[in-house]
Amino acid sequence: MPIDAALALAAEPRTGEISWTTKDxxxxxxxxxxxxxxxxxxxxxxxxxxxLHVLPSFxxxxxxxxxxxxxxxxxxxxxxxxxxxxxxxxxxxxxRPIPVQxxxxxTGRIAAVYDKGKAAVLVMRTEVADAGGPLWTNDAQxxxxxxxxxGGDRGPSTRLExxxxxxxxxxxxxxxxxxxxxxxxxxxxxxxxxxxxxxxVAGFDRPILHGLCTYGMTLKAxxxxxxxxxxxxxxxxxxxxxxxxxPGETLRxxxxxxxxxxxxxxxxxxxxxxxxxxxxxxxxxS
Numbered sequence: 001m002p003i004d005a006a007l008a009l010a011a012e013p014r015t016g017e018i019s020w021t022t023k024d025x026x027x028x029x030x031x032x033x034x035x036x037x038x039x040x041x042x043x044x045x046x047x048x049x050x051x052l053h054v055l056p057s058f059x060x061x062x063x064x065x066x067x068x069x070x071x072x073x074x075x076x077x078x079x080x081x082x083x084x085x086x087x088x089x090x091x092x093x094x095x096r097p098i099p100v101q102x103x104x105x106x107t108g109r110i111a112a113v114y115d116k117g118k119a120a121v122l123v124m125r126t127e128v129a130d131a132g133g134p135l136w137t138n139d140a141q142x143x144x145x146x147x148x149x150x151g152g153d154r155g156p157s158t159r160l161e162x163x164x165x166x167x168x169x170x171x172x173x174x175x176x177x178x179x180x181x182x183x184x185x186x187x188x189x190x191x192x193x194x195x196x197x198x199x200x201v202a203g204f205d206r207p208i209l210h211g212l213c214t215y216g217m218t219l220k221a222x223x224x225x226x227x228x229x230x231x232x233x234x235x236x237x238x239x240x241x242x243x244x245x246x247p248g249e250t251l252r253x254x255x256x257x258x259x260x261x262x263x264x265x266x267x268x269x270x271x272x273x274x275x276x277x278x279x280x281x282x283x284x285x286s
Contacts, residue, residue: 105129
């Protein structure tokens with residue numbers, strides 16, 4: 001079996017130093033479509049170094065290293081074909097606001113391996129701390145087609161009841177044709193998002209947008225419309241990747257307030273009859 005769950009779970013965590021600069025933060029924000037209009041004061045907080053703040057989802061690319069989807073596949077006990085891999089979900093916990101530049105220690109390990117029958121799910125946990133203490137914890141849920149069926153734990157269900165009533169806010173965000181090409185410069189070099197031939201092998205007519213790009217675009221929409229543009233209010237952000245997005249499409253982002261400290265979100269592709277893209281999505285905030 002290409003996945004040895006016992007070996008993967010018992011492997012020593014991998015620890016290394018990461019660093020990032022204001023340029024890395026700006027590039028990430030531009031990869032999400034920030035800077036339109038270029039002179040909008042609200043957008044300058046994402047693009048101009050003298051006003052810069054950091055969208056918390058930057059944690060998924062900080063240090064320009066491989067995100068959890070890629071690094072998890074190089075752990076002991078994990079030998080799978082990249083073409084069979086999809087990013088199933090992402091969970092982020094913020095312990096403090098992310099500084100605009102910094103150096104930190106990143107520790108990664110396989111936190112769980114689940115048997116879904118026709119697929120396996122790996123949970124790659126990354127914990128990051130600097131001299132001031134913990135900064136964030138990232139969990140990437142890695143879906144590997146064709147690698148289940150060994151009789152292991154199926155794991156918890158992450159499905160939530162759909163939000164009720166009309167959304168409090170609906171916004172649309174267009175995906176540029178070159179968006180995946182720009183976003184991948186922040187560190188996710190999976191050819192699925194750039195190489196048409198590789199995309200065909202993986203079962204897609206053409207390259208698809210990174211799920212984490214949609215993830216970042218969605219959080220930016222929530223921050224800008226419901227959190228007064230204040231990135232420091234975000235405490236946690238979870239999603240399940242329910243479908244793909246193709247460059248050139250439009251995201252429809254629906255948001256429901258959940259009391260004073262939560263937002264439920266649903267994201268769909270407008271041009272494909274609102275096909276689901278992100279589901280079971282929550283933002284916890286102060």
